[in-house]
Amino acid sequence: MAEQRGRRSLLDLLLGAGFLGFFASIIYPVLRYLKPLAPQESAGALRLTREELGRLEKEHSLILRQGPTRILLFEDPEQRLRAMEARCTHEGCTVQYVPGDSVVWCACHNGRFDLDGRVISGPPPRPLARWLAHREPDGGVTVAPSPPEGRA
Amino acid sequence: MSLYRWLDKRYALAPLVDFVRHKEVPVGAHSMFWYYLGGLTLFFFTVQIASGALLLVYYQVGEQASYESIRFITTKVPFGWLVRSIHCWSAHLMIVSLVLHMLSTLMLKAYRTPRELTWITGFVLFALSLGFGFSGYLLPWNELAFFATAVGTDSVKAVPGIGEWLMQVLRGGPDVSGNTLYRFFALHVVILPLAMFAVVGMHLIFIQRQGMAPPLGQAAPRGMRFFPDFAVRDVLLWLLCLMLLASLAVFLPYGPRIPGVEWELGRKANPLAPAYPGIKPEWYFLWVYQLLKEFPPHLFGMEGPQAALAVVTALLAVWALVPWLDRRAGRGEASPEFTDLGAAAVVFLAFLTLKAWDIGGGGQAQPDPHAVARACAVWTLGGGLIATGLRFALLRQTWFIFTGAALLHAALNGLAGLSYLGAGAISAIAAAAGVVLSRRRRPVLAGGPP
Numbered sequence: 001m002a003e004q005r006g007r008r009s010l011l012d013l014l015l016g017a018g019f020l021g022f023f024a025s026i027i028y029p030v031l032r033y034l035k036p037l038a039p040q041e042s043a044g045a046l047r048l049t050r051e052e053l054g055r056l057e058k059e060h061s062l063i064l065r066q067g068p069t070r071i072l073l074f075e076d077p078e079q080r081l082r083a084m085e086a087r088c089t090h091e092g093c094t095v096q097y098v099p100g101d102s103v104v105w106c107a108c109h110n111g112r113f114d115l116d117g118r119v120i121s122g123p124p125p126r127p128l129a130r131w132l133a134h135r136e137p138d139g140g141v142t143v144a145p146s147p148p149e150g151r152a
Numbered sequence: 153m154s155l156y157r158w159l160d161k162r163y164a165l166a167p168l169v170d171f172v173r174h175k176e177v178p179v180g181a182h183s184m185f186w187y188y189l190g191g192l193t194l195f196f197f198t199v200q201i202a203s204g205a206l207l208l209v210y211y212q213v214g215e216q217a218s219y220e221s222i223r224f225i226t227t228k229v230p231f232g233w234l235v236r237s238i239h240c241w242s243a244h245l246m247i248v249s250l251v252l253h254m255l256s257t258l259m260l261k262a263y264r265t266p267r268e269l270t271w272i273t274g275f276v277l278f279a280l281s282l283g284f285g286f287s288g289y290l291l292p293w294n295e296l297a298f299f300a301t302a303v304g305t306d307s308v309k310a311v312p313g314i315g316e317w318l319m320q321v322l323r324g325g326p327d328v329s330g331n332t333l334y335r336f337f338a339l340h341v342v343i344l345p346l347a348m349f350a351v352v353g354m355h356l357i358f359i360q361r362q363g364m365a366p367p368l369g370q371a372a373p374r375g376m377r378f379f380p381d382f383a384v385r386d387v388l389l390w391l392l393c394l395m396l397l398a399s400l401a402v403f404l405p406y407g408p409r410i411p412g413v414e415w416e417l418g419r420k421a422n423p424l425a426p427a428y429p430g431i432k433p434e435w436y437f438l439w440v441y442q443l444l445k446e447f448p449p450h451l452f453g454m455e456g457p458q459a460a461l462a463v464v465t466a467l468l469a470v471w472a473l474v475p476w477l478d479r480r481a482g483r484g485e486a487s488p489e490f491t492d493l494g495a496a497a498v499v500f501l502a503f504l505t506l507k508a509w510d511i512g513g514g515g516q517a518q519p520d521p522h523a524v525a526r527a528c529a530v531w532t533l534g535g536g537l538i539a540t541g542l543r544f545a546l547l548r549q550t551w552f553i554f555t556g557a558a559l560l561h562a563a564l565n566g567l568a569g570l571s572y573l574g575a576g577a578i579s580a581i582a583a584a585a586g587v588v589l590s591r592r593r594r595p596v597l598a599g600g601p602p
Binding site: 036039065068070086087091093095096105106107108110123124125 | 323326426429
């Protein structure tokens with residue numbers, strides 16, 4: 001009798017494991033299918049197009065895309081070019097440069113950053129990653145990621 | 153009749169007819185109105201399915217097509233504006249009716265044993281409805297939709313362990329893009345409706361098997377025949393609501409223009425444009441939006457959004473577990489604490505929602521948060537005290553500890569100038585102390601109807 005019970009529980013265990021394996025074999029491909037492919041990283045330098053240069057000249061700030069990264073590029077009150085990630089570290093909204101207050105502002109939850117991307121007030125938990133903006137001798141502008149130690 | 157006989161012979165309809173003939177709705181001391189809200193929510197859901205199917209005839213999904221097709225529907229297609237307006241209005245009215253249904257279920261203790269699973273399926277339906285609202289919001293691919301989705305999907309990052317994976321799965325990439333649009337479209341028109349049908353089916357089966365909850369404390373209440381007495385009243389209410397819906401859709405085709413209750417198409421989403429000032433999610437998400445603003449960058453070793461998500465999850469978990477927490481109602485006894493919990497939840501949500509609307513901010517893009525908190529506290533305290541007075545005078549309720557704590561929270565934050573979380577902590581301690589004291593003095597304090 002005891003031997004029969006032992007066999008039964010072994011069969012139950014095998015059956016349970018079989019069901020688990022069966023579900024896993026369905027769920028795993030679905031989960032892998034749903035996860036998007038990694039974007040092609042292109043974290044190198046970015047040179048502004050003529051059109052973008054025109055907009056920078058006119059509006060004094062613009063948002064660029066380099067691979068998956070959005071970058072805010074603007075001219076500060078001393079006409080120096082500054083660049084930083086445009087994605088707010090709070091909830092991912094796109095920030096903007098407010099020339100009147102000399103701050104970078106996120107309209108979604110009122111996060112405010114200084115011109116180096118450091119948090120001044122509001123809920124953002126981290127500073128905005130800095131990028132390096134450089135005006136070339138030929139008038140062109142390049143934006144490149146800041147070296148790790150230079151990143152805020 | 154011969155058709156009936158033909159069907160009866162094959163499918164034995166007699167027990168079903170007998171069930172319908174004998175089905176009754178309990179009549180108690182409280183208003184019957186509360187019993188109609190579930191049916192009304194289902195009615196608005198049916199309108200959603202019908203108007204959604206009509207929108208699908210012209211709607212096209214894609215970064216280059218979604219915005220354009222919605223503009224085409226509203227400006228070129230005959231009555232297209234009406235179909236969209238009905239779809240949007242009905243969505244909002246469905247949430248209103250669902251929230252009222254849930255609150256009345258709480259107030260009447262209809263969740264008590266043996267109807268715990270009816271409450272749980274109702275809670276899941278509430279979550280699915282919010283999912284419908286959130287996924288449908290992106291489909292016009294306008295500026296508002298883009299940022300609302302960016303914030304909403306970013307917040308899931310805070311889920312421990314799988315947050316980043318979940319965000320990527322929702323977005324179809326690291327950022328909100330055309331891929332997100334495809335995924336949300338599938339969610340909105342296929343996955344959520346299927347889930348909704350399944351859970352509505354379970355909810356209705358539970359109600360049919362157990363009947364509607366009789367009023368607390370009345371073992372054998374009077375009954376109203378479901379068919380035709382209750383059903384005809386149900387249909388009358390649906391017709392009235394259909395008229396209300398049609399009037400709203402015709403006279404306010406883009407909503408009442410209150411932030412969170414408007415659906416003007418506006419500008420097309422531009423992933424390279426900054427978020428614009430005054431951007432707000434839909435009204436039923438405003439409290440979460442405001443909570444995200446109130447949390448500091450870091451709290452207890454967590455980032456602010458993570459801590460906010462933990463608090464929201466804890467509050468929703470308490471709400472879902474009410475049938476198990478309220479053991480007194482399960483025994484058929486009055487449980488005024490849980491009536492007051494419902495009232496306090498309304499005060500808590502109202503204060504956050506008013507703040508999210510920047511009431512008292514003078515219409516500025518970056519209003520003074522102290523001025524906003526002050527004005528909102530005054531409104532919340534005014535409304536809350538009047539409602540509490542009415543509960544005392546008309547409903548003879550005497551247990552107000554949770555509502556008192558929610559009002560204290562508003563007063564400390566808005567009038568005394570304490571931070572939202574600091575005021576919340578003091579109010580939570582006050583509420584806990586009040587509960588302990590009330591339990592000691594229970595024979596004196598208990599009483600009054602639930």
